[in-house]
Amino acid sequence: MALGARIEGENGKMGIPQLTAEKYNKILADYEKKTPKSKKLYKEANRYISPSGAPAYMIWHRPYPFFVKKAEGSRVFDVDDNEYVDLFMDQGISIIGHNPPRVRESIARTMDKYGVHLELCEELATEWAKKVNKHFPSCKRIKIVNSGNEATALAVQIARAYTGRDKVIKFQGHHHGWNAVLSYDGLVAGSGTLFTKGIPENHWENLIALPINDVDKLKGAIKENKDEIAAVIMEPMGATTGGPPFQEGFQKEVRELTEENDILLIFDEVVTAFRVALGGAQEVLGITPDITVFGKAVGGGIPIGAVGGSEDIMGVLCVLDSKADCFGLDRIFPMGSFCAQPLAMAAGIATIEELEQGDYIRNSILRAEELTEGINEVAKALKADFSAYNIYSIVHFGLAEKIKSDLSNALDWLEFNQMVRLILLLNDPGVVTLPGHVYMSGVHTKEDIDTAILAFENCLKVYKE
Numbered sequence: 001m002a003l004g005a006r007i008e009g010e011n012g013k014m015g016i017p018q019l020t021a022e023k024y025n026k027i028l029a030d031y032e033k034k035t036p037k038s039k040k041l042y043k044e045a046n047r048y049i050s051p052s053g054a055p056a057y058m059i060w061h062r063p064y065p066f067f068v069k070k071a072e073g074s075r076v077f078d079v080d081d082n083e084y085v086d087l088f089m090d091q092g093i094s095i096i097g098h099n100p101p102r103v104r105e106s107i108a109r110t111m112d113k114y115g116v117h118l119e120l121c122e123e124l125a126t127e128w129a130k131k132v133n134k135h136f137p138s139c140k141r142i143k144i145v146n147s148g149n150e151a152t153a154l155a156v157q158i159a160r161a162y163t164g165r166d167k168v169i170k171f172q173g174h175h176h177g178w179n180a181v182l183s184y185d186g187l188v189a190g191s192g193t194l195f196t197k198g199i200p201e202n203h204w205e206n207l208i209a210l211p212i213n214d215v216d217k218l219k220g221a222i223k224e225n226k227d228e229i230a231a232v233i234m235e236p237m238g239a240t241t242g243g244p245p246f247q248e249g250f251q252k253e254v255r256e257l258t259e260e261n262d263i264l265l266i267f268d269e270v271v272t273a274f275r276v277a278l279g280g281a282q283e284v285l286g287i288t289p290d291i292t293v294f295g296k297a298v299g300g301g302i303p304i305g306a307v308g309g310s311e312d313i314m315g316v317l318c319v320l321d322s323k324a325d326c327f328g329l330d331r332i333f334p335m336g337s338f339c340a341q342p343l344a345m346a347a348g349i350a351t352i353e354e355l356e357q358g359d360y361i362r363n364s365i366l367r368a369e370e371l372t373e374g375i376n377e378v379a380k381a382l383k384a385d386f387s388a389y390n391i392y393s394i395v396h397f398g399l400a401e402k403i404k405s406d407l408s409n410a411l412d413w414l415e416f417n418q419m420v421r422l423i424l425l426l427n428d429p430g431v432v433t434l435p436g437h438v439y440m441s442g443v444h445t446k447e448d449i450d451t452a453i454l455a456f457e458n459c460l461k462v463y464k465e
């Protein structure tokens with residue numbers, strides 16, 4: 001459906017502000033005027049690349065994305081020489097900014113030693129795993145793979161192998177990658193929308209997708225499937241780190257219920273590890289899961305995923321000191337040509353060291369608070385139906401208050417956010433966002449935030465005038 005197809009009348013569903021067709025067309029025309037080279041590049045890319053095989057931004061940005069020629073710190077520059085404050089930050093990966101010198105140097109040193117890739121043993125993986133274990137003591141042993149998507153699927157397989165049970169509980173809207181194991185109901189947080197094709201319905205027979213914040217439903221599902229549930233998997237701060245957020249204490253209830261019923265708890269910390277704190281959500285919540293999934297920032301920008309847990313649980317994988325035959329049938333044996341690739345290990349180590357020594361996490365949270373406050377102030381001054389809230393360094397915005405309480409029209413909200421993003425890009429400098437939320441990094445400055453607030457103000461004025 002074309003962007004804006006729902007634009008009719010004064011008020012849309014959920015009270016989503018609507019633009020007149022005239023305003024909408026002008027915004028599109030302005031964007032095209034500002035980004036002619038990007039438009040050409042997009043046309044060409046679309047002839048050869050499946051959009052979902054391209055950077056995610058390609059599918060998320062309509063009518064077409066801008067193409068980047070340079071990225072540095074908190075800013076990106078497009079091929080048409082427009083400058084943007086980047087609040088997208090590679091979907092949260094680049095917490096220490098684009099092109100960080102320490103990571104570049106570490107990658108260069110590693111290439112000097114081992115070349116571009118090496119599938120033989122070297123010391124970097126051990127060094128990386130030790131660092132992760134230092135901050136995540138629950139992860140005594142860690143299996144390294146190449147993406148969060150692989151890692152969440154593997155975490156579920158580990159839980160099933162360990163417990164000898166098949167069923168898994170996930171929460172609606174929680175995103176754990178596109179794998180067939182968990183990609184049920186995950187595109188629009190909380191919408192309950194099934195977004196994937198090509199997976200037989202019966203594949204999900206063992207997956208129970210529950211609404212968030214509903215302890216009774218969770219208790220009911222556990223009771224109904226007594227001794228059949230291997231694990232509960234969750235994004236520990238809520239879908240997309242808090243959009244919608246958990247009610248206070250919900251995660252603790254999940255931990256208690258899983259413990260009482262001998263069910264493993266999997267924290268998908270792909271976003272939260274080394275972001276909300278060095279020790280991730282488990283550190284700030286004071287909750288120890290049985291299995292932790294990592295991705296994004298822990299590879300310093302090079303593809304990575306990992307699963308960690310106790311020696312006992314991780315013992316279902318082939319382990320080096322196992323008395324059992326590693327190649328025997330009683331072990332999971334997840335091989336991968338690129339597992340623990342040296343460049344990812346080197347970039348990950350450098351990123352973790354930078355986070356340990358710098359003020360990045362604190363700064364990213366501070367900037368998120370400033371942005372949240374700024375958006376809410378301009379929205380209030382303009383009497384606009386718009387608000388923001390932050391969960392640590394992630395800012396959720398839009399019809400945020402409504403999204404927190406009413407998830408039924410999330411697809412309309414997504415349409416609205418497409419237009420918001422386009423208007424934000426049209427500012428000078430523009431502002432790059434995701435639908436409804438942004439990731440602050442440790443290198444964003446007060447000036448970046450002021451620019452972003454001004455951009456939001458301009459955006460809301462377009463809706464109000």
Ligand SMILES: Cc1ncc(COP(=O)(O)O)c(C=O)c1O
Pocket residue numbers: 091146147148149150152175176177178235268269270271295296304305
């Ligand atoms: C919480 C969470 N889990 C898993 C994934 C999948 O990770 P990847 O994109 O590395 O496959 C994502 C990606 O955005 C994520 O946010």
